[in-house]
Amino acid sequence: MVVEDSLVVRQLLVHIIARDPRLVVAAAVGSAEEALREIGRVQPDVISMDIRLPGMDGLEATRRIMSDHPTPIVVIAGSVEDESLKISMNALRAGALTVVEKPVGLTSAGFDGIAETICTQLYIMSQVPVVRQRSFAWRPNAQPAPVQKRDWERSPLRPSIMGIAASTGGPPALAKVLGAFPADFPIPILLVQHMGAPFMEGFASWLNGLMPLEVRVARDQEIPAPGKVYVAPGDRHLLLSPAGTLQISASPALASQRPSATLLFQSMAKTVGSRGLGVILTGMGEDGAQGILELRQAGGYTVAEDESTAVVYGMPAAAVRMGGVSASLPLDLIGPRLLRLTRGDGE
Template sequence: MSLSPQPRVRVMVVEDSLVVRQLLVHIIGRDPRLIVAAAVGSAEEALREIGRVQPDVISMDIRLPGMDGLEATRRIMSDHPTPIVVIADSIEDSSLKISMNALRAGALTVVEKPVGLSSAGYDGIADTICTQLYIMSQVPVVRQRSTVWRPNAPASLPTWEPDPRLSRPSILGIAASTGGPPALAKILGALPADFPVPILLVQHMGAPFMEGFASWLNGLMPLDVRLAQDQEIPAAGRVYVAPGDRHLLLSSAGTLRISAEPPVGNQRPSATLMFQSIAQMAGRRGLGVLLTGMGEDGAQGLFEMHRAGGYTIAEDESSAVVYGMPAAAVRLGGVSISLPLDLISSRIQRLARGDGE
């Protein structure tokens, strides 16, 4: 008996340029996993049609006439929660800032907008768009309420008596994928400017967006956030972001190493490689945090940090947009504790102060 084929993922395309809209419809239409359920030219039209069309995923332009893609994302996530993939036409500051804020408002990822059939890299960009639309359509999204984010609001911690054998960390590694930007903004934004530990950060995102992502984070918080440079000496109170399509490692000399080694688990940068380098170089003075994301990147590395005596935190399922990477780390036995997002920053600060030593 033959199995019935899987139903195609229904995509709503929101794009004001007729040329680009037709190009996206062409790209999506040739993918056997996807089908275009609607293609509209404005956010207002998308909001009118979404209840009728009921797409599985939305391809969202950011620069739209009238209401922009950020406000459209906010309204969709409030009234008709649907996975949203931002299609960005520029890596300039203004466009990127809107894109990053759309991720904070509930969009799941951002990918490059295709330029034309004959442009360099067209096939790769087209494949990325289709794959991201398909994958993100599987993410269960929840209704986003409009709230005022207060990065320095203290979280209420449960009673915790730290192990007096814990070493004060000398380095903090944080990794995230799908759902990562808003989680990172919340955790890092609650750390003070005089935070006493350098921070290495891996966020899975398209290479062209990484510089803008670091700049966006830098504008949200007291910490100094920058793209990591090879052979740089990590300093307290700074966040070093893995550059696009490059691994970020801690070297035996205690400096940063930027590597073009092959992807690990299809990821470059790889959270596992970063955590492994911290395990090898910092041992029990390493602190690792693994946040929301699909797949298993980071799990093996966090396990090795844990085995080396470092303290490891995984985001709890209750707050993770996608409980893939943290769940894999828990299954391996590499997690000292699982905490919901609201409690992670406070725990990091207590560990960095050496409470309980």
């Protein structure tokens, strides 16, 4: 189902989707109210959701859909201005799965790439199981799975830096984990979130407004400081250099990902070894799994989100399967555990 108030853009989205053999347009509507009326009849597998709509906006529509008719939602954002981005990020927090750039026109620069991204994201997200009233994108009534005991008996060295990675479902999960940390958090945090390049500044700004920590996009060669979160820039790798400074790299994508969580964790393994703390949250695919394995092999401590709370148990599952995880924890236990580790309070 396409939800878009502009007739021109709605027709353009229908045209884009119709070209993809993986997808069929079940309905195309011009308002959130119409979408809510039609969703029970149409029962779409995935929804393309505009944010700025007449009457009820896309954020409220997302909340209601996730409450009454849980359906995968892909936010189509037409602007990267602060207010539009804030609404888009809050829609992710309300249960939407990802945000992609809105196409401008058939002859606009980058149209084919944007069109391919939209179709691919709609197809992939149509496969994601979603649950009712998922305000932070985890199952509020789920019973946490038993936590792995492997490595819990040892006391890791007090970490000097943390790397954290997420993909699908990541923004609300990151808000939950990082929001558990006080402003005087004792180590720097390097963050990889898979998201379209135009949205990274707005994503960092949104996170910054939710928590005591300072969050901003990382800059090349800066020295990471305690209590600050450095977000990988759009379409660039974020690495920790041998000198301990941040390194922004335009080297080729690894397994189709730039930024790559695996490259971040590998750089931490080489630079800080046993003083590294690695965290891998919800996301599709296997990015980060090889890197977090190498970090653990270097003596670092590693945490993965447990299947009981992950929106998509892809990246954490791959890390566990490869043996790169010291402990798997439900989302609400990750922040407190990391805080204890960084303060030297043990496990």
